[in-house]
Amino acid sequence: MRRALLAITGLAAGTTALVVLKGAPEDRQVARELPVGVPVGTPDRTGPATPGATPQRTAATPRPTGQPSSTAGRTPAARRTTPGGDAGTRRTPAAGRTTAPKPTTRTVTGPVVSTEFGNVQVRITVAGTRIVDAVALELPQGGQSDLRSDRVDAAYSGTSGDVVRQQGANLDTVSQATATSDGYRRSLQAALDQAR
Amino acid sequence: MGTAISLDLATDLPAAVLRTLADDTFRWLREVDARFTTYREDSEVRRLDRGELPPAGASADLRAVLARCADLWADTDGFFDAYATGRLDPSGYVKGWAAQVASDRLVAAGAVDHCLNAGGDVRVRGHSSSGRPWRIGVRHPWDADATCLVLTGTDLAVATSGVYERGHHVLDPRRGVPARGLRSVTVVGPDLGVADAYATAAVAMGVAGVGWLDRLPGHLHAVVTDDGRLLRSTALPLAD
Numbered sequence: 001m002r003r004a005l006l007a008i009t010g011l012a013a014g015t016t017a018l019v020v021l022k023g024a025p026e027d028r029q030v031a032r033e034l035p036v037g038v039p040v041g042t043p044d045r046t047g048p049a050t051p052g053a054t055p056q057r058t059a060a061t062p063r064p065t066g067q068p069s070s071t072a073g074r075t076p077a078a079r080r081t082t083p084g085g086d087a088g089t090r091r092t093p094a095a096g097r098t099t100a101p102k103p104t105t106r107t108v109t110g111p112v113v114s115t116e117f118g119n120v121q122v123r124i125t126v127a128g129t130r131i132v133d134a135v136a137l138e139l140p141q142g143g144q145s146d147l148r149s150d151r152v153d154a155a156y157s158g159t160s161g162d163v164v165r166q167q168g169a170n171l172d173t174v175s176q177a178t179a180t181s182d183g184y185r186r187s188l189q190a191a192l193d194q195a196r
Numbered sequence: 197m198g199t200a201i202s203l204d205l206a207t208d209l210p211a212a213v214l215r216t217l218a219d220d221t222f223r224w225l226r227e228v229d230a231r232f233t234t235y236r237e238d239s240e241v242r243r244l245d246r247g248e249l250p251p252a253g254a255s256a257d258l259r260a261v262l263a264r265c266a267d268l269w270a271d272t273d274g275f276f277d278a279y280a281t282g283r284l285d286p287s288g289y290v291k292g293w294a295a296q297v298a299s300d301r302l303v304a305a306g307a308v309d310h311c312l313n314a315g316g317d318v319r320v321r322g323h324s325s326s327g328r329p330w331r332i333g334v335r336h337p338w339d340a341d342a343t344c345l346v347l348t349g350t351d352l353a354v355a356t357s358g359v360y361e362r363g364h365h366v367l368d369p370r371r372g373v374p375a376r377g378l379r380s381v382t383v384v385g386p387d388l389g390v391a392d393a394y395a396t397a398a399v400a401m402g403v404a405g406v407g408w409l410d411r412l413p414g415h416l417h418a419v420v421t422d423d424g425r426l427l428r429s430t431a432l433p434l435a436d
Contacts, residue, residue: 170435172324174343175382176316176335177358178199178291 103128112138199291199315201225205302206309206325217307221298225314228294231258234285245284261286261293264389272397273408277369280400288396292317292355293389318354319388331435335360337380337420344426345418346435347384355392356382357399358420366399377402379422384432385415 109123125133203221205214231240240258243249251259265278265286278286295314299321302310309322311330320330329350333343337360347354358380359365365374383395394415398405406427409417418428 170331171333171343171346172204172330173202173311173313173318173320174316174333174335175313175318175347175354175356177356177360177380178315 103130105132109137200313201295201315202311202313204311204324205307206311206323207307209307214307217302217305221302221312224298224301225294228257228290231255232261232286232290232294234283234287241284241286261290264293265289265393268390268393268397272394274370275368275397275400275405276393280367280369288357289389289393291315291389292353292387292392295319296353296388299388314388316356317388317392318352320349320352320354322350334382334418335380338424344420345382345428345432347433348435349433351386352384352433353386353388353391354382354384355388355395356380357392357395359399366396368400368402375400375402377422378405378419380420381405381409382418383409383412383415384417391415 105125105127107123107125110121112119112121114120119138120136121138123135123137124131125135201222203218205217207214209217230236233239234241236242240249240255244251244254244258254262262278265276268276268289269278276288278284278288291314295312295317296319299310299312299319302308302312303321309324311318311320311324311332316335318332320332322330324330329348330352332347332349332352332354334345334347334354334356336342336344337358340360357366358378360380367373368375378399378401381395381398383391383398385391385394394409394412395417398409398417398419401408403421406419406421409415409419410429416429416432418426418432420426
């Protein structure tokens with residue numbers, strides 16, 4: 001999970017490009033939904049067809065390509081298995097395409113790019129005109145982003161994030177995005193003003 | 197601007213003085229609203245934008261605001277854009293700027309302990325009437341009744357930008373589409389107008405805004421992403 005976050009901060013430009021190139025939306029939809037029903041750690045899913053792919057690295061790579069927000073509650077273990085499923089399901093149409101003209105598959109390894117967070121190197125597998133797999137061969141470790149990573153709900157359930165109605169005396173004011181007058185009436189700030 | 201202003205004066209001054217200071221503050225903010233709003237066609241901003249008011253005829257305040265907006269456009273690689281909607285709308289800077297000016301005036305008048313909240317943009321100075329530094333909650337993006345962080349300090353400008361409800365959005369001015377990736381961005385710094393503009397720019401940048409905030413000198417930040425992660429500067433002045 002931590003490494004996935006680093007991928008977000010360190011590879012922002014790169015991942016944007018990958019999202020664009022990954023093809024039709026329905027393709028991604030399938031990739032998202034299928035792994036949920038597959039038991040975690042099923043043996044036949046442990047062997048991605050990409051030769052030489054380092055499993056640890058593959059875990060991190062596809063994460064930034066836009067998981068649905070509903071994944072917020074998933075455990076780290078469950079998240080890690082998703083990309084493996086990604087790779088597997090995306091290959092399924094290729095396997096069924098035996099009668100169609102066989103698309104040429106080639107693997108391209110990008111250069112090592114130095115960023116302020118460390119080195120990044122990506123390898124992609126292209127079938128025809130479509131990227132079917134992307135693997136980060138090298139990603140930076142550690143750094144400030146790592147330290148800052150935290151779930152908002154962890155803070156939410158902690159002392160600083162308690163529902164403020166119960167501890168309003170401890171707050172003087174609330175910062176929030178521009179509130180309309182209607183929004184203000186329903187806001188914490190209004191409650192605090194009223195409590196004075 | 198259509199927003200609510202809350203002012204807490206904690207310096208021990210005669211009640212009549214405090215009342216005058218509060219009246220002055222609200223009169224100033226109402227005046228700014230009347231001159232800078234985009235919701236009234238007779239405001240100075242609208243008249244300038246329509247070309248009825250020549251730039252040379254604009255007030256010193258408006259010219260200063262437009263100059264700062266131009267600076268901020270450059271500082272944010274174009275992601276803070278007073279023309280993002282296609283017409284002049286400097287309100288992303290004006291609200292924080294007006295509150296900052298009001299706070300500076302309060303300090304000059306001797307009211308060194310105060311908390312001014314202009315539609316969610318907060319400027320605190322000194323201590324609350326309880327004698328401790330001010331405590332500023334940051335709204336939880338998915339729960340209007342909760343905070344996800346509590347900051348504390350004696351001299352902070354805290355501005356938050358983001359999207360809490362469906363239908364609302366921050367525009368990515370480069371592509372002209374609603375920005376995605378960051379639900380809420382809070383910027384802490386010395387100047388409220390600048391902090392607000394930076395927060396808005398970071399939301400417009402999307403996920404890349406996190407890295408941009410990380411490299412921003414003189415400012416601290418807290419970010420809540422669309423998928424519910426809280427990222428923040430390690431030096432952020434958290435309460436407790």
